[in-house]
Amino acid sequence: MGRQRVGSGLLLPDPERRSLPQGRGGLRHLPARWQYACRARGRRHRGCRLRHPDRAERIAHTCRQLLFRQRWRDDGRQSAAHRVREAQRVRARGGDHVALRVGSACPGGACVGWGLKWAPQCALLVLAVARPLAAQLPEADEAFRRGDYRAARAGYERVLAGDSLNVRALYRLAILDSWDGKLARALARFARLRRLEPKDEDIQVSQAQVLAWTGDTRSSEALYDSVLARSPRRADALAGRARAVAWSGDLNRAEHLWRAALEQFPDDPELLIGLAQTLYWEGQPTLAEAYAARARAVAPGDRTARELQRLVRAALRPEARTTVDGAGDSDDNAFVAQEGSLITPLGGDLRGALHAGWRHATRLASEGTSYGGGGYIIAPLGKGAVVRAGLGVRRLVPDVGAARTPVTAQLGLGIRPARYAAASLGYSRTAFDETALLIERGFVIDAVDLSFDVSPSPDWSVSGGGGGAWISDGNRRYSAVAAVLARVLPGLQVGPFARILGYRTNPSNGYFAPDRFSVIEARLVYALQRSRWGVRLDGGVGTQQVFEGAPHQTEWHVGAALSRGWGANNEIAVVGSITNSAGATSTAGVRSEEFRYRALGLRFTQGL
Known part of the structure; x- marks a missing residue:
């Protein structure tokens, strides 16, 4: 008109x-x-x-x-x-x-x-x-540009108070919500933006990215595909689709998508970083380091590229680890132990490790010592799978009786089907040397264990495992454990924990062997990270049953850890815990609510 x-x-x-x-x-x-x-x-x-x-x-x-x-x-x-x-x-x-x-x-x-x-x-x-009012949008944009996101958010909120359909303010608030971890609110804003601007590709790409962060990789990939159908040479959409596929667990297909995108944009730092990350998850740190170095050369100031390069190089450097632990219970069992290992690359993506350890256990007037060492190798199989195999020996020296030297072994397979999912299956042969009495008996345990850890979203996770063990005295053991943790506040997680184990018989050979032991616990975990310092507190209370048909008892535990990190992978940590759980240790004795088990440890990791 x-x-x-x-x-x-x-x-x-x-x-x-x-x-x-x-x-x-x-x-x-x-x-x-x-x-x-x-x-x-x-x-x-x-x-x-x-x-x-x-x-x-x-x-x-x-x-x-x-x-x-x-x-x-x-x-x-x-x-x-x-x-x-x-x-x-x-x-x-x-x-x-x-x-x-x-x-x-x-x-x-x-x-x-x-x-x-x-x-x-x-x-x-x-x-x-x-x-x-008209000046508030430019002011909010300027605050967003200089990184003052609190002022930017306040400005955009004032704009929306006057115009609830302002596309730019809605878009920037959705971005800020996603950066703050408020993914549900960000997706609600993006849904509103899609109704206002259904053909805006920037909005679709940002929405697809947030969908991937929530774990909905299928919807994210579909949205990226719809953008690429109209703009096939859009680099951020190509990168987002490949990343969503990698997070879904299909690392092989993700690698092909990254490489295909790099053929169109060979110097795009986001594509180089994405391929390096995928290769690192596939267990190819050497090749990942090459692409991370290319990303640093193209974008020297890119923080993600710098952090990734440091991480990959740390994985390729030799690393020394040592732990010192001490524990005791109310039945007068106590021990002090130290373990150390040196992990180093052996060429390509193959890594090897040497480990040694010592343990001294006491109970009243008796005591015993065990020590030994061994080695193992870690080899990537591709598609996020790695295999570990090793051999060693352990010397058992009681204060009374003959010493024994059993052979130890380990064989395991680990897989990562998705970015936030992992599983492992392993076999181990170890000396049963937890107490002085067990060192004297010289028992050996052959065990098979399966474990998994899944985190469908940043707000909750599921972990569990189970397995069986065969003791050299002819006894057998089964066990299972499961836990769910949900985030209720920043750094705070709560959830249930359950554990069950049982032995075929109770031969009274100096170890805790109930026909059935079960515990159900409400658990709370709080973690705080400030710069290089970290604090972790965990506790729980529940009920336990020792032996089938026995009355239920109150069960509880409290634990704490303080850590300090530096460099790419260097860290020192002090950990401690106290509990009355009957399954906390394998020592023999009567289990009641008055039972106590205390532990204190030091962890040290140093990249060489």
């Missing part, structure tokens, strides 16, 4: 609207016939007043014009549906306006024009409010 100007600066988009220029003087340019009609109505109906605009219409146009609407229904009032349609038409024509409606307070609603008497004053008032 055509536009025409009446007087100086008076814009008439169509016959149903009148737009007044800024200031009182613009009223002089209204058509005389309209002024006369309004004055006539005003004389006949003195009870008329101005009606405030709808919330969605209290927005300042960039030209600071005051928009009057001239269409009225037969009863002098507009329907709600008509007001919504008019607001949508205004925005479609190039921006939002400060709308001032002329309504009726009289019975019958025939009087509408008396309010024009105060139109200049209303125009000045509305424009005075509109001017700062």
